[in-house]
Amino acid sequence: MAFREYKIGSxxxxxxxxxxxxxxxxxxxxxxxGVSSTQLALEKQLxxxxxxxxxxxxxxxxxxxxxxxxxxxxxxxxxxxxxxxDAYVFKPGTxxxxxxxxxxxxxxxxxxxxxxxxxxxEATEEKGGxxxxxxxxxxxxxxxxxxxxxxxxxxxxxxxxxxxxxxxSGKTMFIREGCWWCHTLLPEETQDxxxxxxxxxxxxxxxxxxxxxxxxxxxxxxxxxxxRNSSRxxxxxxxxxxxxxxxxxxxxxxxxxxxxxDKEGNPIDLKAWDKKFMAYAKxxxxxxxxxxxxxxxxxxxxxxxxxxxxx
Amino acid sequence: xxxxxxxxxxxxxQGSAGLFFAVSAICWFIIxxxxxxxxxxxxxxxxxxxxxxxxxxxHMRQVHVHAVIFGWIAMAxxxxxxxxxxxxxxxxLWSEKLGxxxxxxxxxxxxxxLALLWSxxxxxxxxxxxxxxxxxxxxxxxxxxWGVNVWMTILNRRTQGIYTTNWFxxxxxxxxxxxxxxxxxxxxxxxxxxxxxxxxxxxAHNILGLLITPVAAAITYYIVxxxxxxxxxxxxxxxxxxWSIVVFYSTPAAHHLMSSPLPEWLKSFASVExxxxxxxAVAYVCNILLxxxxxxxxxxxxxxxxxxxxxxxxxxxxxxxxxxxxxxAINWYIxxxxxxxxxxxxxxxxxxxxxxxxxxxxxxxxxxRRKLYSASLANFHFWMLLIGxxxxxxxxxxxxxxxxxxxxxxxxxxxxxxxxxPYMIVRWLGxxxxxxxxxxxxxxxxxxxxxxxxxPVGRQPVEVAYTR
Numbered sequence: 001m002a003f004r005e006y007k008i009g010s011x012x013x014x015x016x017x018x019x020x021x022x023x024x025x026x027x028x029x030x031x032x033x034g035v036s037s038t039q040l041a042l043e044k045q046l047x048x049x050x051x052x053x054x055x056x057x058x059x060x061x062x063x064x065x066x067x068x069x070x071x072x073x074x075x076x077x078x079x080x081x082x083x084x085x086d087a088y089v090f091k092p093g094t095x096x097x098x099x100x101x102x103x104x105x106x107x108x109x110x111x112x113x114x115x116x117x118x119x120x121x122e123a124t125e126e127k128g129g130x131x132x133x134x135x136x137x138x139x140x141x142x143x144x145x146x147x148x149x150x151x152x153x154x155x156x157x158x159x160x161x162x163x164x165x166x167x168x169s170g171k172t173m174f175i176r177e178g179c180w181w182c183h184t185l186l187p188e189e190t191q192d193x194x195x196x197x198x199x200x201x202x203x204x205x206x207x208x209x210x211x212x213x214x215x216x217x218x219x220x221x222x223x224x225x226x227x228r229n230s231s232r233x234x235x236x237x238x239x240x241x242x243x244x245x246x247x248x249x250x251x252x253x254x255x256x257x258x259x260x261x262d263k264e265g266n267p268i269d270l271k272a273w274d275k276k277f278m279a280y281a282k283x284x285x286x287x288x289x290x291x292x293x294x295x296x297x298x299x300x301x302x303x304x305x306x307x308x309x310x311x
Numbered sequence: 312x313x314x315x316x317x318x319x320x321x322x323x324x325q326g327s328a329g330l331f332f333a334v335s336a337i338c339w340f341i342i343x344x345x346x347x348x349x350x351x352x353x354x355x356x357x358x359x360x361x362x363x364x365x366x367x368x369x370h371m372r373q374v375h376v377h378a379v380i381f382g383w384i385a386m387a388x389x390x391x392x393x394x395x396x397x398x399x400x401x402x403x404l405w406s407e408k409l410g411x412x413x414x415x416x417x418x419x420x421x422x423x424x425l426a427l428l429w430s431x432x433x434x435x436x437x438x439x440x441x442x443x444x445x446x447x448x449x450x451x452x453x454x455x456x457w458g459v460n461v462w463m464t465i466l467n468r469r470t471q472g473i474y475t476t477n478w479f480x481x482x483x484x485x486x487x488x489x490x491x492x493x494x495x496x497x498x499x500x501x502x503x504x505x506x507x508x509x510x511x512x513x514x515a516h517n518i519l520g521l522l523i524t525p526v527a528a529a530i531t532y533y534i535v536x537x538x539x540x541x542x543x544x545x546x547x548x549x550x551x552x553x554w555s556i557v558v559f560y561s562t563p564a565a566h567h568l569m570s571s572p573l574p575e576w577l578k579s580f581a582s583v584e585x586x587x588x589x590x591x592a593v594a595y596v597c598n599i600l601l602x603x604x605x606x607x608x609x610x611x612x613x614x615x616x617x618x619x620x621x622x623x624x625x626x627x628x629x630x631x632x633x634x635x636x637x638x639x640a641i642n643w644y645i646x647x648x649x650x651x652x653x654x655x656x657x658x659x660x661x662x663x664x665x666x667x668x669x670x671x672x673x674x675x676x677x678x679x680r681r682k683l684y685s686a687s688l689a690n691f692h693f694w695m696l697l698i699g700x701x702x703x704x705x706x707x708x709x710x711x712x713x714x715x716x717x718x719x720x721x722x723x724x725x726x727x728x729x730x731x732x733p734y735m736i737v738r739w740l741g742x743x744x745x746x747x748x749x750x751x752x753x754x755x756x757x758x759x760x761x762x763x764x765x766x767p768v769g770r771q772p773v774e775v776a777y778t779r
Binding site: 006009012013016017023024025027028029031032033035041050052059105175176177178179180181188189190191192194199202204206208209210212213214217220242246249250253256274281 | 369473504510513557652719724
């Protein structure tokens, strides 16, 4: 009956909601999308790959479909000594971050430099390849497709690498295990500079998904944790049982990320370990049990790599 | 329930959908608060349940949030809408069958969604944690059919006007569907970077501001006049409330990211709009409290009014916090601390839950035509909820202020963890009280269905004596 009298109301409602969404989605979207990538954003995209949350290529969040970050001190092609360089290795089939596949992610100048000097448009996901982050003379950061510009192939780079960081897969672990429910990745602009380091800038996030700022800080901010604490041994103990290195910590244990076997292939018995630990915690034994070293493909190793890489 | 799925529309007793939603809501409330209590225990004693890896905090936290929001709060809303909307339109629900199906698919979907979250399948975005196929299910199978039932009932009403409650019901379900589909665009279309971060909070803010608080308010707009017999104090102030919700409450999403590198104009704009949230808030609280004129004795004597008015009174500190804590002057101190956790629980467990509990208490009595079984148990439930919530809110607010101070003075973080420990224990106790209170509530409701005095046709439950 007589819906007519509510026609004006419904129209006003539509107008209000549309204007609201125009102002709160469209305008900020335009503004944010107009910001150019910083060097950090390029590094993050190349470290974390396409998507770290649920996606079609890694539906169970096991850290699949991710690039590998490596450090090089010699040229993988010629073997000549070079300055320490970070390279990002995408094995064939690994999906590229949006910055490599979409034109409007990097920002005009960065996009141009990456295309002309860096030759990124020659890269395809089927072939994979090796990428570097460079800075031009006018301080414009850009991505270089080293497979085209220097002839660095995936296999050669992985072979020549001094160190491999599975930081991209580690970010998947960081999301799946809910680390970001307590650890923020966002030092605040109004304080935090001294303890947690420089807050991020607007262009630091281009192409990253998800950003996992975190909102409820029950634990230290981790954005620059790799600069404060770069000890792999400390982190290994901390993830296995945080109370080994910090008795007052309320962080959960992540010992199950070690899997069945340690680095040497010895089986890991968490129950027996826990028994020894509880004896130590009660003061019945002097030393805590040894923490197994994670296997090179284990989820624990990925997560530790991710945290160490947060410089 | 199952026997009605393929029954003819006319063979389904009126109110079935509402009743199923109401019972589901109570069950989900028990599950949700149980999970909350469990999580709180882990924050107080991290080594307590070691060894059961399915019960990891990082997997459980979001299950608590979504069990409470989509299980308890949204289903209590659905229950309330399924019986209040037709009553206010002097008609019957458009389709009981759709409502019954909706309730079944809602429960199945929620079980599936929570199981996926529990096993770690997440989008990594707070409040929109569900993976995108689940988001689509929620929007098209859980929310839109519910909305269709409400909208069609209102269109087919047999009254000339539409009462305040129904404006909110119709508009809020619509906005929820829109917020769900727009807020998850980053997942559907892989939007990245700050846009994704901002849209995460656009979603989170709007699901709170356009679903959870206004629908709770709409329920109180019905319960208070209906039970006290007083007409609503002012229809016009109701208008002010409704329109200022649409205009002001839908815009301050960026105030959740005040310390992030979003454009400064956006943060300032959001902050100003955030203060303007006080317009609907003050209009609403005044309207309801003035409706109580001359009937304040019912605040003590009547259980539904007791719940409703407690909720409305809790809306006062809620909105005062909400309006001001997001300004730059205050936000820098409390951002990301337990203060915010306390505030979120003030909104969901304080204001909103008390209003919904009244809606469900009243709804089950009206739909079953049976008087509540026990006033003592209902009062016990009320006080468990109120004391449990107060313990929770107080301890988390204090913990937040400690965290804030430690943040400003850049105290080593582990000292904050040590200082917060006693408050974490109190938080756990408070949450556990709410959990046990809810179990009593379910018992009381089951006994109401079995042994409550019959409410004669044309009589209100309030006019009938308690069974015990």
